[in-house]
Amino acid sequence: MYDMFVHPRGTAGHAAARLMARTGTGLANDAIKLLDLDPHANVLEIGFGPGVALQRLLEAVPDGHVAGVDPSAVMHQHARERNTAAVKEGRLELHRSTAADLPVSVGTMDAVLAIDNLHFWPSIPAGLSEIRRVLRPGGIFVCAFSPPSGGPPPHLAALLASQGYETTTAGIKTRQGRLFQVRVPRASTAA
Numbered sequence: 153m154y155d156m157f158v159h160p161r162g163t164a165g166h167a168a169a170r171l172m173a174r175t176g177t178g179l180a181n182d183a184i185k186l187l188d189l190d191p192h193a194n195v196l197e198i199g200f201g202p203g204v205a206l207q208r209l210l211e212a213v214p215d216g217h218v219a220g221v222d223p224s225a226v227m228h229q230h231a232r233e234r235n236t237a238a239v240k241e242g243r244l245e246l247h248r249s250t251a252a253d254l255p256v257s258v259g260t261m262d263a264v265l266a267i268d269n270l271h272f273w274p275s276i277p278a279g280l281s282e283i284r285r286v287l288r289p290g291g292i293f294v295c296a297f298s299p300p301s302g303g304p305p306p307h308l309a310a311l312l313a314s315q316g317y318e319t320t321t322a323g324i325k326t327r328q329g330r331l332f333q334v335r336v337p338r339a340s341t342a343a
């Protein structure tokens with residue numbers, strides 16, 4: 153049951169995609185508010201699932217660019233169908249990869265988002281280090297966790313600090329879940 157959300161595939165994966173699309177909008181809206189996006193921003197979503205937050209991100213950066221990374225073929229199908237025009241126009245780029253291997257150049261992202269998947273990554277430090285590599289100095293990372301997903305992993309704030317992020321909003325609670333907002337220090341270069 154749990155596996156259909158972590159490694160969505162086959163019929164169960166399609167059912168998981170439909171469920172996530174029905175229930176994920178509220179947390180996506182809360183998380184995107186915390187990203188504080190400029191209309192020209194370059195933004196990356198990790199573990200985009202059925203692509204509901206990608207849709208909102210495209211609305212938030214009408215003059216910018218959105219990229220997404222997810223390892224699941226089923227999720228790519230749902231996200232592409234939900235965002236067909238943006239893919240065709242080149243405003244949305246979808247990659248089949250994981251948090252630990254982001255196909256993105258150093259320091260090119262203004263913001264990175266991960267909703268309900270950081271706690272599934274095989275190595276959270278490897279993912280956080282990759283995100284830090286692709287964010288520009290001053291860039292923002294937001295991760296969010298709904299209660300059904302199991303909530304944030306223990307010691308997340310300490311893990312983020314150990315990777316050199318400055319915590320701006322740690323573990324705030326909304327009606328939809330818990331959210332963390334951190335920033336790459338402005339004076340730093342990617343690790």
Ligand SMILES: C[S@@+](CC[C@H](N)C(=O)[O-])C[C@H]1O[C@@H](n2cnc3c(N)ncnc32)[C@H](O)[C@@H]1O
Nearest residue numbers: 157172176199200201224250251267268269273
């Ligand atoms: C519970 S779903 C959440 C999907 C979406 N963010 C949402 O809130 O509806 C978890 C997603 O993370 C993806 N995922 C699993 N392992 C991952 C990894 N190591 N790196 C990036 N994404 C991963 C899955 O394929 C799935 O699409």
